[in-house]
Every structure is written in structure tokens, then in C-alpha cells.
Amino acid sequence: FDLRDTKGQQKEIEDKIGAAAKILRDGGLVGIPTETVYGLGANALDGTAVKRIFEAKGRPQDNPLIIHVTGAQWLPRYCADVPPLAYVLARKFWPGPLTMILKRRPIIPDETTAGLDTVAVRCPNHPVTLAIIREAGIPIAAPSANLSGRPSCTTAQDVLEDMDGRISGVVDGGPCAVGVESTILDLTCDPPRLLRPGGLPLEDLERLIGKIDVDKAVNGALAEGEKPKAPGMKYRHYAPKAPVTVITGAPEKSAQEILRRVGPTSGVICFEEFADLFREQEVHTLGPVGDKLVQAQRVFDALRTFDTSDVTEIFAQCPDNRGLGLAIGNRLKKAAGFHVVEADSERVVLGLT
Ligand code: TXA
Ligand code: MG
Numbered sequence: 001f002d003l004r005d006t007k008g009q010q011k012e013i014e015d016k017i018g019a020a021a022k023i024l025r026d027g028g029l030v031g032i033p034t035e036t037v038y039g040l041g042a043n044a045l046d047g048t049a050v051k052r053i054f055e056a057k058g059r060p061q062d063n064p065l066i067i068h069v070t071g072a073q074w075l076p077r078y079c080a081d082v083p084p085l086a087y088v089l090a091r092k093f094w095p096g097p098l099t100m101i102l103k104r105r106p107i108i109p110d111e112t113t114a115g116l117d118t119v120a121v122r123c124p125n126h127p128v129t130l131a132i133i134r135e136a137g138i139p140i141a142a143p144s145a146n147l148s149g150r151p152s153c154t155t156a157q158d159v160l161e162d163m164d165g166r167i168s169g170v171v172d173g174g175p176c177a178v179g180v181e182s183t184i185l186d187l188t189c190d191p192p193r194l195l196r197p198g199g200l201p202l203e204d205l206e207r208l209i210g211k212i213d214v215d216k217a218v219n220g221a222l223a224e225g226e227k228p229k230a231p232g233m234k235y236r237h238y239a240p241k242a243p244v245t246v247i248t249g250a251p252e253k254s255a256q257e258i259l260r261r262v263g264p265t266s267g268v269i270c271f272e273e274f275a276d277l278f279r280e281q282e283v284h285t286l287g288p289v290g291d292k293l294v295q296a297q298r299v300f301d302a303l304r305t306f307d308t309s310d311v312t313e314i315f316a317q318c319p320d321n322r323g324l325g326l327a328i329g330n331r332l333k334k335a336a337g338f339h340v341v342e343a344d345s346e347r348v349v350l351g352l353t
Contacts, residue, residue, distance in 0.1 A: 033173025
């Protein structure tokens with residue numbers, strides 16, 4: 001399904017959208033583009049089809065899926081007791097990288113929600129996928145299209161790398177514009193709770209609706225055995241083969257701290273401005289310090305590239321928590337199993353090692 005080949009050829013694009021919609025209606029799996037990351041789609045109302053997603057990804061059964069819809073008008077079909085706030089948020093941020101947790105209706109099968117009495121809903125901002133959902137006339141359950149545990153896919157090529165032979169096809173909608181997954185907001189509690197930082201900054205949400213609690217899992221602060229509200233947040237994730245250490249703090253300081261720690265077999269993920277410091281190492285840059293849009297687009301690619309590398313350890317610089325920085329930092333820290341070193345600490349300031 002290479003849509004880039006058929007640019008301008010409306011008929012062919014429509015045929016491909018129709019073909020993808022048919023596969024989905026018939027219970028098959030299709031990789032679909034969204035503005036955040038590629039999804040692995042199936043009919044959200046068909047428990048058997050949804051089970052195939054879990055098999056293809058090797059995903060743990062207790063990790064529920066997001067259903068993708070074309071707009072807020074679909075909410076009452078699949079969700080119960082939809083609060084007015086959901087419509088306020090949808091009007092402002094849909095289509096876009098916001099997932100809302102709402103009470104579910106029985107029409108959504110247990111396979112999709114992993115037995116929870118809530119369901120995650122989002123309207124993706126990608127014209128092709130919106131057309132596919134509209135054509136199929138059903139909500140599409142879609143986790144990120146990576147094999148479970150691997151970094152998410154931001155190109156159709158990434159999806160093929162992980163899923164070739166496991167799914168019917170992938171619709172190529174170009175590289176993902178946002179690059180990190182959607183922001184997940186739980187609307188079944190008061191105040192609403194941020195379960196996963198993502199492509200829509202927390203500040204934008206708070207500006208519209210006021211105070212939001214941040215779930216402990218976002219900062220990796222769960223106690224041993226404690227369950228996060230978004231089951232997926234408990235898994236070590238996005239992890240390359242080599243262990244990752246995230247270095248936080250002002251970029252100049254974190255770069256110096258990494259420089260102190262690296263050896264010839266280390267890998268480095270750093271801001272563009274510091275790449276030249278690491279001439280002996282394999283380096284993948286996140287983009288400029290000041291450009292979090294680019295950092296979000298690149299973070300998974302950097303982690304993915306290290307998967308096929310022989311480095312023995314990886315050090316990553318990390319943006320501050322403002323704006324998209326919260327999501328970018330969260331993905332890096334998850335890849336590191338929350339192994340984080342603060343470069344601004346006294347120890348570093350004193351130059352001790
Ligand atoms: O941007 C995205 O959200 C992408 C694209 C494809 O839409 N999808 C995505 O799906 O990231 P996935 O499955 O990789 O992550 C979904 C997260 C998981 O952490 C899961 O535990 C959580 O959403 N989740 C799903 N349903 C939930 C529910 N009812 N309550 C709490 N968390 C839920
Ligand atoms: Mg995922």
C-alpha cells in the first residue's frame with residue numbers, strides 16, 4: 001500500500017483506502033499511519049480480530065488498546081456517561097494526539113479493554129487513516145505497530161521491519177509528524193489524571209481545563225508491585241539491546257557528564273550541538289537543544305537504530321520537562337528502565353566521579 005507512489009492519483013488512493021477498510025472489516029490486521037506513531041489496526045468491536053493484534057505484537061494480554069474514531073460524535077456509541085469535558089477537549093484537540101479514558105459500553109469487547117470497565121479513545125490526525133475508519137464504519141483498535149518492547153514505529157519501513165509476515169499490509173502515509181505517542185488523559189476521575197505524557201503537552205491541556213494530576217508511573221515512581229492506571233506504563237519499553245542511562249540537567253552539564261562516562265564501545269544519544277564531543281562513539285542526535293518538535297520526531301529512530309548496533313552501553317541526553325520534553329524524556333527514561341543520573345547534582349558540580 002505505498003501511497004507515495006500514487007500521489008495525485010486519487011482513484012488509486014481511494015482503492016487502497018477501500019482495500020484497507022475491507023481487510024479491517026473482515027477481521028484482518030493492517031498497519032496504519034497516524035500523526036503520532038504507526039498503529040497496528042483491527043476491528044475494535046471484534047474480539048477475535050483484536051486477539052490477533054496481541055499475537056502479532058507479542059503483547060501482554062493485560063494491556064488494553066486505544067480505539068480510533070473519526071470524531072466526538074462517535075463517543076456515545078462506545079462510551080457511557082460521557083462527561084461534557086470530553087466534548088470540550090475533543091472540540092479543541094481532535095483530531096490530534098489526545099487519548100481520553102472514559103467508561104465503556106458493553107459493545108466494546110473485553111479483548112479490546114483487557115477486561116477494564118473503561119476504554120481509551122482517540123481521533124488521529126491523519127487524513128488517510130481517518131478515511132479508512134470512515135470507510136470501514138467501525139472503530140479501529142490500534143496499539144503502536146512495533147513488536148512488544150521495541151521502540152514505536154514512525155515510518156512504514158519500521159512497521160515492515162517488525163511486522164512483515166504477521167499482518168496483511170501496511171498503509172504508507174509518510175513519516176509521522178509528531179513522533180511520540182498520544183497523551184493519555186483519564187476523565188473517569190476528578191481532577192483528570194495524566195496517565196502518559198505524549199504529543200499534546202500537559203500545559204496545553206491545563207490551559208484549557210485547569211488542574212490535572214500526574215500519575216506516578218509517568219516519573220517511574222511506582223512502588224514495587226504497584227499497578228499504574230495505564231497498564232502499558234509498567235513495562236520496560238522502547239529498549240535497545242544495550243542498557244541505557246539517561247543524563248538529565250542543563251545540556252552543557254549533561255554532555256560533560258556523558259563525556260566523563262563514555263568509552264570506545266559506548267553509544268550516545270545527544271543534542272546536535274554536542275555531537276562533535278563524541279568522535280569515537282556511535283552517535284545519534286535528537287536534533288537541536290531548542291527544537292523539541294524535531295527531538296520528538298527522532299527519539300524512537302535513535303533508539304531503534306541502536307538495536308542493530310554492537311554498542312555495550314548507551315548514554316542519552318534528555319530535554320527538560322516543559323512542553324513535549326515531558327514525553328520525550330519519559331520515552332528515554334522508559335528505555336533506560338528509569339536509570340537516570342542528574343548532571344546538576346553536587347557531585348558533578350564538584351567534578352567528582
Ligand atoms: O499515539 C498513540 O496513542 C498510538 C497511535 C497508534 O494511536 N497508540 C499507542 O497505543 O500508543 P499503545 O497500545 O502502544 O499504548 C496504549 C496505552 C497503553 O499504555 C495502555 O495500557 C493504555 O494506553 N490504555 C489503553 N486503554 C486503557 C484504559 N482503558 N485505561 C488506562 N490505560 C489504557
Ligand atoms: Mg506502544
